[in-house]
Amino acid sequence: MLYGLRSLIMGILLGVILSLLLYGRLAPGYKTGYHFPAAPILISILAVAVIVSVTMRYSMAKINKQNIIETIRRRNI
Numbered sequence: 001m002l003y004g005l006r007s008l009i010m011g012i013l014l015g016v017i018l019s020l021l022l023y024g025r026l027a028p029g030y031k032t033g034y035h036f037p038a039a040p041i042l043i044s045i046l047a048v049a050v051i052v053s054v055t056m057r058y059s060m061a062k063i064n065k066q067n068i069i070e071t072i073r074r075r076n077i
Helices: 002-029 038-065 068-076
Strands: none
Touching (some): 002 038
């Protein structure tokens, strides 16, 4: 969860900064205002949360299925 949260924060900050820089460079040629990309940011937050939770559930299920003692015995043989 921490890796997902950290990457989200860094990615959102970098994306917003790059979006503002691109708007600043392209704005003199167009007569439109800056629109904050709220919907794509929310979609990315939800996507990362779903991917991280599915991955965590899958890995926990695999860990819980394994018998630790049998795994140690197989590796020592």
